[in-house]
Amino acid sequence: xxxxxxxxxxxxxxxxxxxxxxKRVFTDKGFSKATMEDIAKEAELSPGTLYLYFKNKDELYAxxxxxxxxxxxxxxxxxxxxxxxxxxxxxxxxxxAMYDVYEFDPLILINMFHMQSxxxxxxxxxxxxxxxxxxxxxxxKVMANIFEDGIRRNIFVxxxxxxxxxxxxxxxxxxxxWETSKKIINGQKDYLKETFDTAFEIFSRGILRN
Amino acid sequence: xxxxxxxxxxxxxxxxxxxxxxKRVFTDKGFSKATMEDIAKEAELSPGTLYLYFKNKDELYAxxxxxxxxxxxxxxxxxxxxxxxxxxxxxxxxxxAMYDVYEFDPLILINMFHMQSxxxxxxxxxxxxxxxxxxxxxxxKVMANIFEDGIRRNIFVxxxxxxxxxxxxxxxxxxxxWETSKKIINGQKDYLKETFDTAFEIFSRGILRN
Amino acid sequence: xxxxxxxxxxxxxxxxxxxxxxKRVFTDKGFSKATMEDIAKEAELSPGTLYLYFKNKDELYAxxxxxxxxxxxxxxxxxxxxxxxxxxxxxxxxxxAMYDVYEFDPLILINMFHMQSxxxxxxxxxxxxxxxxxxxxxxxKVMANIFEDGIRRNIFVxxxxxxxxxxxxxxxxxxxxWETSKKIINGQKDYLKETFDTAFEIFSRGILRN
Amino acid sequence: xxxxxxxxxxxxxxxxxxxxxxKRVFTDKGFSKATMEDIAKEAELSPGTLYLYFKNKDELYAxxxxxxxxxxxxxxxxxxxxxxxxxxxxxxxxxxAMYDVYEFDPLILINMFHMQSxxxxxxxxxxxxxxxxxxxxxxxKVMANIFEDGIRRNIFVxxxxxxxxxxxxxxxxxxxxWETSKKIINGQKDYLKETFDTAFEIFSRGILRN
DNA sequence: GATGAATGAGATTTCATTCAT
DNA sequence: CATGAATGAAATCTCATTCAT
Numbered sequence: 001x002x003x004x005x006x007x008x009x010x011x012x013x014x015x016x017x018x019x020x021x022x023k024r025v026f027t028d029k030g031f032s033k034a035t036m037e038d039i040a041k042e043a044e045l046s047p048g049t050l051y052l053y054f055k056n057k058d059e060l061y062a063x064x065x066x067x068x069x070x071x072x073x074x075x076x077x078x079x080x081x082x083x084x085x086x087x088x089x090x091x092x093x094x095x096x097a098m099y100d101v102y103e104f105d106p107l108i109l110i111n112m113f114h115m116q117s118x119x120x121x122x123x124x125x126x127x128x129x130x131x132x133x134x135x136x137x138x139x140x141k142v143m144a145n146i147f148e149d150g151i152r153r154n155i156f157v158x159x160x161x162x163x164x165x166x167x168x169x170x171x172x173x174x175x176x177x178w179e180t181s182k183k184i185i186n187g188q189k190d191y192l193k194e195t196f197d198t199a200f201e202i203f204s205r206g207i208l209r210n
Numbered sequence: 211x212x213x214x215x216x217x218x219x220x221x222x223x224x225x226x227x228x229x230x231x232x233k234r235v236f237t238d239k240g241f242s243k244a245t246m247e248d249i250a251k252e253a254e255l256s257p258g259t260l261y262l263y264f265k266n267k268d269e270l271y272a273x274x275x276x277x278x279x280x281x282x283x284x285x286x287x288x289x290x291x292x293x294x295x296x297x298x299x300x301x302x303x304x305x306x307a308m309y310d311v312y313e314f315d316p317l318i319l320i321n322m323f324h325m326q327s328x329x330x331x332x333x334x335x336x337x338x339x340x341x342x343x344x345x346x347x348x349x350x351k352v353m354a355n356i357f358e359d360g361i362r363r364n365i366f367v368x369x370x371x372x373x374x375x376x377x378x379x380x381x382x383x384x385x386x387x388w389e390t391s392k393k394i395i396n397g398q399k400d401y402l403k404e405t406f407d408t409a410f411e412i413f414s415r416g417i418l419r420n
Numbered sequence: 421x422x423x424x425x426x427x428x429x430x431x432x433x434x435x436x437x438x439x440x441x442x443k444r445v446f447t448d449k450g451f452s453k454a455t456m457e458d459i460a461k462e463a464e465l466s467p468g469t470l471y472l473y474f475k476n477k478d479e480l481y482a483x484x485x486x487x488x489x490x491x492x493x494x495x496x497x498x499x500x501x502x503x504x505x506x507x508x509x510x511x512x513x514x515x516x517a518m519y520d521v522y523e524f525d526p527l528i529l530i531n532m533f534h535m536q537s538x539x540x541x542x543x544x545x546x547x548x549x550x551x552x553x554x555x556x557x558x559x560x561k562v563m564a565n566i567f568e569d570g571i572r573r574n575i576f577v578x579x580x581x582x583x584x585x586x587x588x589x590x591x592x593x594x595x596x597x598w599e600t601s602k603k604i605i606n607g608q609k610d611y612l613k614e615t616f617d618t619a620f621e622i623f624s625r626g627i628l629r630n
Numbered sequence: 631x632x633x634x635x636x637x638x639x640x641x642x643x644x645x646x647x648x649x650x651x652x653k654r655v656f657t658d659k660g661f662s663k664a665t666m667e668d669i670a671k672e673a674e675l676s677p678g679t680l681y682l683y684f685k686n687k688d689e690l691y692a693x694x695x696x697x698x699x700x701x702x703x704x705x706x707x708x709x710x711x712x713x714x715x716x717x718x719x720x721x722x723x724x725x726x727a728m729y730d731v732y733e734f735d736p737l738i739l740i741n742m743f744h745m746q747s748x749x750x751x752x753x754x755x756x757x758x759x760x761x762x763x764x765x766x767x768x769x770x771k772v773m774a775n776i777f778e779d780g781i782r783r784n785i786f787v788x789x790x791x792x793x794x795x796x797x798x799x800x801x802x803x804x805x806x807x808w809e810t811s812k813k814i815i816n817g818q819k820d821y822l823k824e825t826f827d828t829a830f831e832i833f834s835r836g837i838l839r840n
Numbered sequence: 841g842a843t844g845a846a847t848g849a850g851a852t853t854t855c856a857t858t859c860a861t
Numbered sequence: 862c863a864t865g866a867a868t869g870a871a872a873t874c875t876c877a878t879t880c881a882t
Contacts, residue, residue, distance in 0.1 A: 030327035032242030036856060037865095046864045048858075057856065117240035121394075136392075157415070159408055163401075166388060167409045171377070174384020178376060184331075185343055191373075198369055199377045205367070206416030224845095246873065256847050261874065450747035452662030456877060466843045468879075477877065537660035541815075553815055577835070579828055583821075586808060587829045591797070594804020598796060604751070605763055611793075618789055619797045625787070626836030644866095666852065676868045681853065 015053050018043050019067060022060055023105060031061060058123035062132065068105045069135040075100055076142040087155040087208060094146065095200045098172045102192075106176065140165050147207075156207045164207060171199055225263050228253050229277060232270050233315065241271055268333035272342065278315045279345040285310055286352040297365040297418060304356065305410045308382045312402075316386065350375050357417075366417045374417060381409055435473050438463050439487060442480055443525060451481060478543035482552065488525045489555040495520055496562040507575040507628060514566065515620045518592045522612075526596065560585050567627075576627045584627060591619055645683050648673050649697060652690050653735065661691055688753035692762065698735045699765040705730055706772040717785040717838060724776065725830045728802045732822075736810065770795050777837075786837045794837065801829055 021043035025034045036057055040047040054060040075097040082093060121129065143165035150156035156164075179192040231253035235244045246267055250257040264270040285307040292303060331339065353375035360366035366374075389402040441463035445454045456477055460467040474480040495517040502513065541549065563585035570576035576584075599612040651673035655664045666687055670677040684690035705727035712723060751759065773795035780786035786794075809822040 028327065029329045033327055033329035035854085040865095047856085048864055048866095049862085051857070052862075117238065117243060118394075119239040119243035157412075159412070163405055163408045164412075166401075166405055167381075167385070167412060170384035170388040170405075170409070171381045172384070173388060174380035174382070175377070177387070178380040178383060182346075184328075185339075185346070191376075195373055195376055195380070198373045199380070202367075202369070202374075202377065202416035203412065204416070206412035206414070245871085247871095257873085258848065258875075259846055262845070267873070448747065449749045453747055453749035455875085460844095467877085468843055468845095469841085471878070472841070537658065537663060538814075539659040539663035549815075556812075556815070577832075579832070583825055583828045584832075586821075586825055587801070587805070587832060590804035590808040590825075590829070591801045592804070593808060594800030594802070595797070597807070598800040598803060602766075604748075605759075605766070611796075615793055615796055615800075618793045619800070622787075622789070622794075622797060622836035623832065624836075626832035626834075665850085667850095677852085678854075678869065679867055682866070687852070 011053075015063075018045065018050060018053055018060070019064060023064055026061065026064070027106070055125060056123055058120050059125060059128060062120075062124050062128055064105070066128065066132050066135065068101065069132065069139055071104050072097075072101045073135060073139050073142065076139060076146075080142055080146060084149065084153075087150055087153075088204065090146065090150065091200070091204050091208075094143075094168070095196070098168075099193075099196060102172070102176055102196075106180065140169065143168065150207075155209060157209060159207070168203065171203060172196075175199060221263075225273075228255070228260055228263055228270070229274060233274055236271065236274070237316070265335055266333055268330050269335060269338060272330075272334050272338060274315075276338065276342050276345065278311065279342065279349055281314050282307075282311050283345060283349050283352065286349060286356075290352055290356060294359065294363075297360055297363075298414065300356065300360065301410070301414050301418075304353075304378070305406070308378075309403075309406060312382075312386055312406075316390065350379065353378065360417075365419060367419060369417070378413065381413060382406075385409055431473075435483075438465065438470060438473055438480070439484060443484055446481065446484065447526070475545055476543055478540050479545060479548060482540075482544050482548055484525070486548065486552050486555065488521065489552065489559055491524050492517075492521050493555060493559050493562065496559060496566075500562055500566060504569065504573075507570055507573075508624065510566065510570070511620070511624050511628075514563075514588070515616070518588075519613075519616060522592070522596055522616075526600065560589065563588065570627075575629060577629060579627070588623065591623060592616075595619055641683075645693075648675065648680055648683055648690070649694060653694055656691065656694070657736075685755055686753055688750050689755060689758060692750075692754050692758055694735070696758065696762050696765065698731065699762065699769055701734050702727075702731045703765060703769050703772070706769060706776075710772055710775060714779065714783075717780055717783075718834065720776065720780070721830070721834050721838075724773075724798070725826070728798075729823075729826060732802075732806055732826075736806065770799065773798065780837075785839060787839060789837070798833065801833060802826075805829060 018039070022034075022039045025038045025042050028034070029038065036047050036050055039060070040050055043050075050060065054063065079090070079093045079097050082090075084090065140162065144161040147156060147161035147164045151158055151161060175192065175195055179190065179195055182188055183190050228249070232244075232249045235248045235252050238244070239248065246260055247257050249270070250260055253260070260270065264273060289300070289303045289307050292300075294300065350372065354371040357366060357371035357374045361368055361371060385402065385405055389400065389405055392398055393400050438459070442454075442459045445458045445462050448454070449458065456467050456470055459480070460470055463470075470480065474483065499510070499513045499517050502510075504510065560582065564581040567576060567581040567584045571578055571581060595612065595615055599610065599615055602608055603610050648669070652664075652669045655668045655672050658664070659668070666680055667677050669690070670680055673680070680690065684693060709720070709723045709727050712720075714720065770792065774791040777786060777791035777794045781788055781791060805822065805825055809820065809825055812818055813820050
C-alpha cells in the first residue's frame, strides 16, 4: 500500500467519522436546527475541519443520502444474487433488505426529501449530484429486476416492474416517515416493525398471482 | 353578523392569505432556505405583519400541516358518510379522497415530517401542537373505521384496521414524496397519477378477500 | 365653565390616566422592556391614543418625572409654610414629606435617571425639558431655603444650604434605589422605612449644632 | 504558563475590552438607546463576537455591575486591613475608597438599578446573577464590619452596623446619580467632589460620638 | 377623538464559513 | 492538516409609530 493510498484511506475514515456524527445530529434536530458546530462537537473535531472534507452544510447533508443509497444498493444486489427459490421467499428477502436499510439510518429518508428544493440543489457540487442521481436510479433498477423476474415467471401480477419498485420503495419510506412522526408527536410506542410486516403481507398478496 | 364576528372572519382571511403564500415559498425553497421576508413579499405584506398572525417561523410552518389535516378530515368524513355499496367502490372513493388531498397541497406533506425534532416542537404553542395531534389521530381513526367496516362484513382480510389505515396513509405520502423527489432531482415527467393508480390496485388486491 | 375649559379638563384627566398606567408598567418592567402596547393595555386604551397625548415614548416617560417633581414641590412648600417651631420638628416634617414622595411613586427616581443620555433628551420637546429643569431647580431651592433658615438661626451647622439640600435629596433617592434593588435582587424583606428613619437620625445629628 | 491558562487569560482580556467599550456606549446613550452594533464598533469587533463573550445585551450590561462591585470589594478590604488608628481617619479612608469607585466607573452605578425588573433578570444566567448577589452582599458586609468595629470601641453611635453601611452606600450612589443628572440636564459644572466632601462631614458628625 | 391593524426600520441574534496560527 | 476565534451577512423578530376607518 503506497503512502498516497494510505492517505486516501485515512481521509475516507475521517469523512465517515463526520458523517456518523452528522447523521446523529441531523436525526436529532433536523436540518435547519442542526448547526455545523453541533456536528463538529459530536465528531470531536473543530468546525473548520468539517470544511476540509465537505464543501458546505448542504453537501454534508446530501452525502448522507449517498451513503444510504450505497448501502441499499449493496443489500439489493445480494437479494438479486441469491439463487431464485420461490416468490414468497424472494419478497421476504426484499423485506429484510429494506428493514436493514431502515435500521442503518432511520431518518435518512427525511434527509432525502430535504433536498427537494432547487435552492438546496444548487449548493451541491455537480459531481455529488450526479452520483446520487445515478445510484438512486440504479437501486430502483435492481429492485425492478427482481419484480421483472417474478413477472416473467408468471408468479407476480403483470404490472410495470419499475412502477412496482417505486411503490415498494414509497411504501417503505412512507412507513418510516409516518411511524417516526407518530412516535415523536404523540410520544407513542414504536410500531414500525409490526406495521412494516403487515404492509408487506398486504403488498405480497397484492402482487402475487392468486 | 356582529362586528366581532366580522373581525374574526377578516382575521381568518388574513391568516389564509399568509398560509397560501407560505405554502408557495416553502414548497419552492424548503424550510431552511425560505425566509420570512420571502413569505411576506409573496403575501404582499410586511414582515412584521406575519408575526401578528403566527408566533414564529416554526409555527407558521406547522400551521400548514394543520391545514392539510383539516382538509383530509373533511374528505374522509365524506367517504365515511356515503352509504355503503361495495368494497371496491369504497376503496375507490378513498383513493379519490387521497388524491384530492395531494392536489390540494402537493408538497406540504413534507411539512409533517419537518416537525420531527424536539428542537422544532418546542417552538410551537401548546395549543397548536394539541390541535395537530388530535386531528392527526382522528383522521386515522376515521380511515380505520372504513376498514373496520369492511372487515366486519368479511370483505377485507382480517388485519388490524388501524394498521391498515396507517399503511394506506404511508403508501400515499411515500408516493407523493418519492415521485416528487424523482421529478425534482431527475427532472423527469410526473408519473404520480399512474403510480398512484397502480399502487391502489395492488393495495386493493392485497386487502380484499379472494 | 366654558366648553373649551371642560375639554381641557377632560384632556388632562386622560393624560393622568395614561401616566398612572405608564407608571405601573415602567415600574414593573423598566423603560426598555415596557412597550407602548403594554401601557395602552394597562390604560385600557389603544396604542394610537397614547400618541394623541404624548409625543413619543421618551416624552411619556419624562412626563412621569415632571409629575413627581410637582408633587415634591407641593409637599416642600407645605413644610416651608408651616410656622417655625423647632429644628428637630422641621427636619421631621421634611422627612415625612420625602417619604410621601416615595410612596407616591417609589420607582420614579429610577425614571429620573433614565433621562441621563443626550440620546433620550433630544427626543423631548423643548417645553417639557424646560419645565422639568425649572421645577427640579425650584424644588431644591425650596429645600435649601429650609436649611438656610436653620443656619441663620444658628441651629444648623454652617454649610452651604444648597449643598445640604443636594445631599438630603441624594440620600433619599439613594436609599430608595438601593433598598428597592436589594429587595428585587435578593428577594429580601423591605427595610426601606427603617433605613430611612435611621438615615434621618444620622443626618439630623450631622447638621444640628451640638 | 500552560497553553490553557494563556487561552483563558486571552479570553479574559477580550471580555474586558468589550466591557470597556460597552461602558462607554451605555454611559453615553443609556441602555435602550445603545445598540450592540454601537458597542461592537466601539470595541473594534464584529457584532457576532460580542455574543461569544456575553449571552445577550442584558448580560453584558449586568456584567458591568459585577465589575464595579469587584472593584468596590477590593478597595473596602484594603480599608478593613489597615491597622485601626482613629475613627476619623478610618471614615476618611472609606471616603477615599468610595470616591475611587466613582472614578473607576462614574455612571455605571445606574446599571445596578437598571436590573430592577424581573423582565431583565430573567435574561441573565443564573451564574451571573448569583455572583452579583453574593458580591453585593459581601461588599456591604465588609463595610458593616468597619462600622461594627467602631461601635464596639464606643466611637460610633450605637446603630445597627448593616443599616449604617446601607446608608453610606445609598448616600454615595445617590450623590453620584444626582450630581451627574444635574450636570447632564442643566449642563452645570461638576460639583460632585465638593458635595461628596460635605456629605461625608455631615455623615461623620452624624455617627461619631460626642 | 379613538382605534388597532399594519408598517418597516432597525434591533438582536445566529451561524456558515474563513483564515491566521 | 487541524484549529477555533472571529467574522459579518443575513436571518428572525420587535415595536414605536402611523393612518385609514
